[in-house]
Amino acid sequence: MDTAMEGSPSNRWLSLKQASALLGVHPATLRRWANRGEIPVFFTPGGHRRFALEDLIRFTQARRQAGALVGPDQGWTSRALSHTRSKLTAQPPHWLAAFSEADREHKRALGRRLMGVLLQYLNLGEDEDESTAALIAEARAIGQEHARNAIRLGLPLATAVEAALFFRDALLEVALQLPEGMPVRMEAHTRLTQRINRVLNEVQLSVIRTYESEAFR
Known part of the structure; x- marks a missing residue:
């Protein structure tokens, strides 16, 4: 259409x-x-x-x-979305109560942006180029937005990091389990996990740096 x-x-x-x-x-x-x-x-x-x-x-x-x-990247994407929603529904984490519905929608929007970054990064070539730099910058911006929202709500750094770790764990759990559910070559699975880790590391570090520069002044 x-x-x-x-x-x-x-x-x-x-x-x-x-x-x-x-x-x-x-x-x-x-x-x-x-x-x-x-x-x-x-x-x-x-x-x-x-x-x-x-x-x-x-x-x-x-x-x-x-x-x-479908390739391992697409298989991981669909499973990651389903797994994250299931974890939030089955046992809502304690920090979720600190976020209003508007804040939760903001987090969902950040999650969609993060999935976009991950999908694009997973499909780039091996060479570092401007596209890679732009995606890493976007991952850092997502971490910064998450941190600023938490700072505005008066949440401590530990809570902001815990929330980010919840989603990190959900995404990596699916990546580690992927070979059990679909035929994926070991080298493709290793590349998938390494790239997911790199993006999520940048998000996590950006959260901490934002607190250091804006909340601890």
């Missing part, structure tokens, strides 16, 4: 090239799927295709349920 692109703070927009890389298909294949209405596509005022991260995640989940082949 081709529609005019509407800006939304909850969506992470990807180009045709980025979206096809995330799905592990040729851009022509993704363009064909979009033309058939199998996945939503939006257009910028300049006529460039854009795909919402949430639509790509839903599309990947649907393909997995239908038995379509």
Whole structure:
């Protein structure tokens, strides 16, 4: 379905090239799927295709349920989202009560941004380049926003770190369990875990640095 692109703070927009890389298909294949209405596509005022991260995640989940082949990155993504929601619902952590509904929506938005960073980073090549630097900078910005929100609420650093660790643990738990549920080569699984760790480390360090520079002055 081709529609005019509407800006939304909850969506992470990807180009045709980025979206096809995330799905592990040729851009022509993704363009064909979009033309058939199998996945939503939006257009910028300049006529460039854009795909919402949430639509790509839903599309990947649907393909997995239908038995379509997906790579370890996509398998981890769908499982990570489900696992995190289950953990929050089954046993809500004590720090969750400190956040209002507006604060929780802010955290959900940060989570969507983080998933976007992870998905893009997982699909980059091995060489360090400007794209890598931009994604690492975005991970740090996410950590900074989380810390500033916690500082505004008067939460101690330990609580802010504990909240960040909750999501870190949920994401890594799925990455470590992934080989049990789907056929993934060991080298691909190692690369997946290393890259997830690097991004999450940057988020964690940014939380601490923000407290040091803004809360402990």
